Amino acid sequence: MKILVTGGLGYIGSHTAIELINKGFNVTIIDSLVNSNIKVLDNIENITGKRVEFHKIDLRSKDELYSIFQKNIFSGVVHFAALKSVSESVNNPKLYYDNNVGSTENLLDIISSRKEKINLIFSSSCTVYGQAKKLPINESSPVLNQESPYGETKKICEEIIQNQTIKSENLNAISLRYFNPIGAHESSLIGELPNGIPDNLVPYITQTAIGKRKELTIFGNDYPTRDGTCIRDYIHIKDLAEAHVAAIEYLLKIKKQNFYDFFNVGTGKGLTVLELVKMFEKINNIKLNYRIGDRRNGDIISAYANTKKVNKTIGWHAKNEISNALKTAWKWELKLHSLDDN
Ligand code: NAD
Ligand code: UFG
Numbered sequence: 001m002k003i004l005v006t007g008g009l010g011y012i013g014s015h016t017a018i019e020l021i022n023k024g025f026n027v028t029i030i031d032s033l034v035n036s037n038i039k040v041l042d043n044i045e046n047i048t049g050k051r052v053e054f055h056k057i058d059l060r061s062k063d064e065l066y067s068i069f070q071k072n073i074f075s076g077v078v079h080f081a082a083l084k085s086v087s088e089s090v091n092n093p094k095l096y097y098d099n100n101v102g103s104t105e106n107l108l109d110i111i112s113s114r115k116e117k118i119n120l121i122f123s124s125s126c127t128v129y130g131q132a133k134k135l136p137i138n139e140s141s142p143v144l145n146q147e148s149p150y151g152e153t154k155k156i157c158e159e160i161i162q163n164q165t166i167k168s169e170n171l172n173a174i175s176l177r178y179f180n181p182i183g184a185h186e187s188s189l190i191g192e193l194p195n196g197i198p199d200n201l202v203p204y205i206t207q208t209a210i211g212k213r214k215e216l217t218i219f220g221n222d223y224p225t226r227d228g229t230c231i232r233d234y235i236h237i238k239d240l241a242e243a244h245v246a247a248i249e250y251l252l253k254i255k256k257q258n259f260y261d262f263f264n265v266g267t268g269k270g271l272t273v274l275e276l277v278k279m280f281e282k283i284n285n286i287k288l289n290y291r292i293g294d295r296r297n298g299d300i301i302s303a304y305a306n307t308k309k310v311n312k313t314i315g316w317h318a319k320n321e322i323s324n325a326l327k328t329a330w331k332w333e334l335k336l337h338s339l340d341d342n
Contacts, residue, residue: 002026003248004074006059006107007081008052009036011192012123012181014044015241016078018190021048023245028072030065031081032058035195043189059103066110076119076248079107082153085199086127086298089150100153101160108164111171119251120173121244122161126233126264127151128177131300136233136268138306139177147298158262165260172259174247179233179266179305181240183325184332191332192237201273202234202280202326206333209286216288218273220295225302229273233266233304236320237328240265246316266305267318276326283323284330 003020007013008029014036017027021044029041029052038056045051057064059081082100083089089096104122111118128151129137130144146152158175165173182202184191194203197213208216221228243265251259271279281288311317 001075001252002028002072003076003078004068004072005029005078005080006103007031007079009033009038009040010080012178012237012240013078013080014040014190015185015237016080016244017044017052018047018185019238019241019245020248021050021052028053028055028068028074030055030057030059030068032056034058035083035193037193040190046189047185047187059106060099062106062109065106069110069114073116074118075252076121077107077111078121078244078248079104080123082123084150086148086150087199089148089153093149096149096153100150101156104157104160108160112164112168114170117170117172119248120161120171121247121251122157122173122175124154124158124175124177124262125151126177126179126266126303126305128155128158129303132303135270135302136304136306137264139262139264139309162260165258169257172251172254172257174251174260175262176243176247176265177262178240179235179264179303181237182234182322182329183237184328185237186328188328188331188335191329201276202329205277205280205288206329208290209280209284209288209330210333210337214289216277216290217293218277218290219293219299221274221292222295223301225272227272227274230299231270231272231302231304233268233270234276234322234325235266235318236322236325239267239318239320243310243314243316246314250314261313263310263314264305264307265310266307267322268305268307270302270304271322276322279323280326280330283327286330
């Protein structure tokens with residue numbers, strides 16, 4: 001069974017491609033390499049023993065994308081391809097609408113021109129909930145107006161995908177609203193490759209630990225939480241990757257048409273920034289240089305998932321320890337560092 005993975009050389013896409021291959025799916029990857037490296041393709045092969053078909057295509061190029069659908073019959077599409085920096089999206093909203101929404105529109109147009117039934121999984125984000133009034137956040141929590149163009153693109157893409165499933169005979173779809181993925185593959189052959197100075201906490205922690213950054217700034221310790229720092233639902237990248245396989249398998253079994261649903265993907269447990277930092281220090285036996293700084297603009301105080309819907313409906317559960325994700329993230333940073341030295 002053929003599955004197209006857009007953005008499949010990126011962080012979450014590459015881990016998901018591995019889990020799909022391990023489950024026996026025949027994976028084709030499309031990526032523009034705007035935020036990934038072609039070497040990831042070799043490392044997917046090193047891990048799985050399978051060379052996946054790869055096309056360097058920007059999804060905004062509809063003709064090139066169309067030609068891939070003409071040459072293949074895909075049962076599923078896992079659509080990761082997008083730009084993901086909240087700060088960049090604030091500075092360059094047009095780029096984010098063009099790239100993230102434009103790509104999704106092209107993909108949907110092409111799917112609607114096809115006869116075969118296609119099951120689509122879309123990478124959404126818990127960012128669509130903003131600061132939810134009720135915690136843990138369940139799927140009935142309202143989708144708010146977004147503070148960043150990035151968040152807005154996720155909201156719009158969810159809407160246009162849902163609209164297309166309503167009117168199309170060949171598309172069923174699921175949006176997965178990820179909480180905070182962290183960690184790397186246990187082999188240390190693939191992981192997150194942040195561009196420049198990382199925005200996200202864990203790459204910032206590992207880059208500080210390796211000496212690439214002087215110190216980690218914890219953005220605020222005066223929030224109304226148990227230790228004053230923000231709370232997030234960190235999820236092991238392997239668990240998140242497996243959620244995509246479970247979602248595809250679920251869609252493949254569905255007989256009805258016009259199916260659309262959305263699910264939270266998290267662990268259900270919130271950790272504060274300080275708790276995560278201390279866990280990193282303990283599991284890796286490292287002292288981290290950090291200081292408390294000002295709050296970061298736009299940060300929500302607390303977000304963690306109610307995962308009952310995904311657990312019950314799709315049968316997926318997070319299994320891997322967050323401490324293990326922090327171990328693999330550190331091993332991955334060490335690996336990147338050893339490659340820098342050579
Ligand atoms: P990533 O940047 O590592 O991967 C995205 C991949 O898509 C990259 O390889 C990039 O080169 C490719 N890409 C981007 N635009 C493209 C285009 N127009 N055509 C072809 N390829 C294109 O990011 P990631 O962390 O793996 O995120 C994957 C998806 O999950 C994104 O949609 C992101 O918004 C979403 N998401 C990520 C997080 C997170 O914390 N990492 C959280 C919630 C949602
Ligand atoms: N943090 C620090 N110092 C840093 C970086 C982060 O204290 O150097 C804190 C933040 O203030 C926040 C927590 O660590 O409290 C997590 O921050 P991240 O930037 O790692 O994650 P966010 O939850 O802010 O956002 C991420 C992605 C978004 C995505 C969202 C939900 O960046 O794109 O998760 O999936 F939408």
